[in-house]
Amino acid sequence: MNEKQHTIKAPVTVSGIGLHTGVMANMTFLPAPANHGYKFQRIDLPGQPIVDADVDNVVDLSRGTTIEQNGARVNTVEHTLAALVGLEIDNVLIQLDGPEPPIMDGSSIAFVESLQEVGLEEQNALRNFFEIPEGIFYKNGEREVEMAALPLNDYRVTVMVDYQSPVLGSQHASITNINQFPTEIASCRTFCFLHELETLYKQNLIKGGDLNNAIVVVDRVVSEEELSELATLLRKPKVEVKKEGILNNVDLRYKNEPARHKLLDLIGDLALIGRPLKGQILAARPGHAANVAFAKKIKKVMQEAAIQNVPVYDPTKEPVMDINRITQILPHRFPFVLIDKIIYLDESTVIGVKNVTMNEHQFEGHFPGNPVYPGVYQIESMAQTGGILVLNTVPDPENYWTYFLGIDKCRFRKKVIPGDTIIFKCWLLAPIKRGIAKMQGQAFVNGKVVMEAEMSASIIRKDNV
Structure with a gap:
């Protein structure tokens, strides 16, 4: 699975009739910035309203998944979203001049081929995976539907359908890696x-x-x-x-094409959770209503985890910035470079990593015999992390200085000692105005908050100093 976010290199348009509305429409996929996600835009309506691809916006499940927001409705979004997930595209704006994406041949293959034709572009941001923390289950006894999401450091999906039909019988379909989607699932029709x-x-x-x-x-x-x-x-x-x-x-493309299409629908509906998933998805007799109910259950767990606000650090992943890039941007040098990696960075949030070791010079004089990482160093480490965020707002960060203006509501919750890995998270409390940035920061060790503070800083061009 891709670790970095991706968009597409250029706009691409597909045209056709909508399955349920019967209305001709042109659908254009447009590149979008990091952390944009999937959004539909009804350019045929006054004000060209945006509809976020979000499970909370689902308003109808009559033989398809329909979303609505800002007075605009988009019907049957699942095949479009499945194509994006299947190609590991994270950010795209989908413009429609009608109420429903084209049905094409009833599968996602036309979307996949069009997107592959323009190509994908890697973005300087890590994918914000939601990793299933523990078993999440959904059951509808009346329809004999059972669904489960289990922890797994990958994305695998297995579907079983049984319509008690002598024609279809019982069918299974699965993918063990999302990169199988374009060749194994995308062409399977409704x-x-x-x-x-x-x-x-x-x-x-x-x-x-x-x-x-x-x-x-x-x-x-x-x-x-x-x-x-x-x-x-x-x-x-x-x-x-x-x-x-x-x-x-009509010749079936696979003996189990119906089961494979149900898998396609499930992937598309689960895209409405809003983040790429890591987990194993098992579904018996799924349908759009069950898929959406299951997606809402997963999103609720995701939101509860987000309230805890604990960043996840995987040292095996390539960082957004290593120490070489950090020292190109920040003016600090030994012994005052207090951040080792940047693992997440977007327009409003940054996450940095500091590995505390006994070899650092401050332990010679700070509590000798009882090494505790100084609180002022924690604040400075957080400030340097926030400095990366502020400097990310200008095209030439090497030509700017950042200066502390204030620290408020600073609290130290737990001592930090050699061997700890501190995860610093800073986010803007308001847009930067006149070179002044206000940020909230938290420091975590082993998933627990050890320090937090509000900070303000100014950003000034070096030639103006």
Whole structure:
């Protein structure tokens, strides 16, 4: 899995009819900055409102996942989102001049191929994974749906479907690595049973449905009269069951194509959690309603974890900045370089790492025989971390100084000793104005807050000093 965030190198457009609305639409994927996430924009509506791809914005689950925000609605988003997750694209703005993404052939492959054609661009920010901390479970006894998310340092998905149909039977599909999605899952098409078609039309759905963009499973004997009625319904001169179980002799791309499409839908719906996942997802008889309910349950766990506000540090991952890059930006030198790595950086937040060792000179005179990392050094380490954040707002940070202006509400919660790894997190409390930055900072050791403070600093060009 990619460790860095990615967007696309250039805009790309796909066009077609919406499955349920039957409305033609052009959908354009646009590059977006780090930490932007997935957002839809209805450019056909006044004010061109934005709709965040968020599970809290789901408003309808009638044979697809529909989201709504700011007075704008986007229908059937799951195939589009699945393509983005499957290509490990983190940030993109999706502009639509209609209410629904094009259904294309009923799968995600057209989106995947278009995005691959323009190519991906790595961004200078780490992916903000949500790692499943413990088992998260969802069950709907009435529909015999069971779903589980289990801890795993990867993203694996397994789906089982059983429609008690002699045509489909019981099917399984799985991916053990997300990079299998483009070749193994993306081309698998949506499907429905023959007995569902008339009901869907009566519900004012599948207006754009066609035998070219969906598999119709024939699970019973059909008379010639019914086939004639179906032809009228589907606006076809003739429909027939040439191959047992499938209308109009559509060849399945895989024997378990329906199960693979359910896996595609699940990946797309879980994208609405808002962060890439690390975990093993197991789903028996999933559907959009269950997927969204499960996604909400995962998001609730994610939000509860976020309240604890504890950054996760994996020393095996490549940092955003190593010590060489840090010393190119900060003016500090031995013995006052007090930050070793930057592991996260965006427009408003920075996370840095300081490894405390007994070899540091301050332990010679600070509590000899009882080495405790000085509080003033903790503050300075946090300030240097925050300095990286402030300097990240200018294109040439090497040409600027940052100066402390104030420290407020500083508290030391627990002593820090040699052998500890301190994780410093600083975030802006307000936009930087007139070169003045106000930040909140916290320091963590082993997941516990050891120090916190509010800080203010100024940023000044060196040639103005």
